[in-house]
Amino acid sequence: MSQGKNSRLSEPIYRELTRMDVVNEANRCLFCYDAPCTRACPTHIDVPSFIRKIATGNLKGSARVIMEANPVGASCARVCPTEELCEGACVLKDEESPIRIGDLQRYVTDWARQNGVQLFRPGPATGYRVAVVGGGPAGLSAARELARMGHDVTIFEAKPELGGLNTYGIVPFRLPGEIALWEAEQVVKLGVNVHTGVTVGKDVPAQELLERFHAIVLAFGMGTVPRLGIPGEELEGVWDAIDFIERVKTGDGVGEIGKRVVVVGAGNTAIDAATCCKRMGAEQVTMFYRRTEAEMTAYPFEYEFAKQEGVEFRWLSVPRRILGENGRVSAVEFICMRLDAPDHSGRPRPVPVPGTQFTVEADTVIRAIGQSRLTRLLNELRIKCRNGVVQVDECFRTNRANIFAAGDCTFERGKGEAMVVEAAEQGKIVARSVHQYLKQVKKV
Structure with missing residues (x-):
């Protein structure tokens, strides 16, 4: 890669x-x-x-x-x-x-x-077939454990390569692509079947999985970064942070980013996008966040790293519109915020302060305000969810006995951390749950 x-x-x-x-x-x-x-x-x-x-x-x-x-x-x-x-x-x-x-x-x-060390072997074949939808950390973890238990596992992954966020969504100077691909290779070598470039519900009907497999694990993560919902987002030079990082990491290129970059958001993905731009040669990279340093969701070590790389931070600021010249970004207009009573997330609610607008020149704008939910497949499978989040019990079982879920598609703010290591652990737990379920299922 x-x-x-x-x-x-x-x-x-x-x-x-x-x-x-x-x-x-x-x-x-x-x-x-x-x-x-x-x-x-x-x-x-x-x-x-x-x-x-x-x-x-x-x-x-x-x-x-x-x-x-x-x-x-x-x-x-x-x-x-x-x-x-x-x-x-x-x-x-x-x-x-x-x-x-x-x-x-x-x-x-x-x-x-x-040294090309192979650490694990598949277990004796059980005759049960399990589909894993998504080849990111949770999906790979579940697939590996199920293969070691002897089940016939097939991964369906929409991207060209396995690894999910680790392969595509984390900047190369923090996590090189070959690391994630080696982990995926360890899973594939256990005899796991892999279909990449395949979206379940589009390229493969959901009903086909229900008919072919004894159990299904949903581990497809989340989608794109939501739009800011302000004028000017259609201008050249406005990026979805996930897409931006993926194109940089795979070498597809993002063109000239210019000298001045504005990043909207203050999570780990926002940090990755900002530090990436500094390493690409941008002279001024500024992250704008609607709350304060105390409420930012980025890890402390990520925040410190960004400051060391020369990234600047502006708190209590929200973009109102993106300005352009000749079809390309030229500036962003912001308004200052103040913090009010906590909202549904438990954090102070940012409220605009009238008359505090200010404009910042920018050649590139990157939005990094979270990710949207992928719900079409959930609806097809009649999976219970809340605000796009798959509802599971402590064993990661859904409302359908033969369908399980793990990873970011089950992540709900305020209930744990959306960390790679947490996704890996959830994959292990869901594999054990599937194994217990299969003990009660008649082989077909």
């Missing part, structure tokens, strides 16, 4: 570790009993076990411990907020500094990838 011509786009933000660095860091670990780092990890990686194996030179065993718990452990070694999760729980955090768990995990999984 191409990552574009700009060398800074491919320049990783992580320092390469030497073997000596890794051994020294591994030997700092106290190998705690009932380790808090393991409990803090959503996939419950046995951190002391994988680090002990590094210390004794058993890198394959270490990689297996990591990937056993987290099927996308190589990606998570790069994108997880480790300072809030495993490293944040490390008992050495207050004494000196936490063990660099993320760096050690990255080193080990890189070793496994570079």
